[in-house]
Amino acid sequence: MADALELDALWEDFHRVVNMTSAELSAWLRVSDADEVTEPLPDQAGSPTGQHVLAILQKRRTDLTEADLDVMREVVDSVTEQTDVENEPDAEDTRRRHRLMTLGHDPLKA
Numbered sequence: 001m002a003d004a005l006e007l008d009a010l011w012e013d014f015h016r017v018v019n020m021t022s023a024e025l026s027a028w029l030r031v032s033d034a035d036e037v038t039e040p041l042p043d044q045a046g047s048p049t050g051q052h053v054l055a056i057l058q059k060r061r062t063d064l065t066e067a068d069l070d071v072m073r074e075v076v077d078s079v080t081e082q083t084d085v086e087n088e089p090d091a092e093d094t095r096r097r098h099r100l101m102t103l104g105h106d107p108l109k110a
Contacts, residue, residue, distance in 0.1 A: 014072040017079040018104035022057040
């Protein structure tokens with residue numbers, strides 16, 4: 001398990017890059033998984049990582065598991081690699097935006 005300083009830093013980084021609320025992310029995961037005829041059940045919508053991010057957003061820091069910490073690190077690294085602060089928001093790159101939104105980061109959100 002991470003020490004207190006590392007956990008604090010990871011918690012802050014995660015909540016800095018994940019700028020969507022749990023309600024926004026939940027709605028996005030349902031929309032992104034829906035097709036013309038069906039919509040998935042709320043607890044089955046989106047990728048496993050998107051579902052895990054949603055679960056983390058609904059937890060307190062003291063309730064995090066080692067698996068949560070791994071996903072948090074992965075999300076922070078992934079969002080950081082895929083975002084360009086100087087050029088955001090970039091509404092033109094819809095696929096990139098949707099990929100990031102699956103991780104809880106909406107580049108068009110201030």
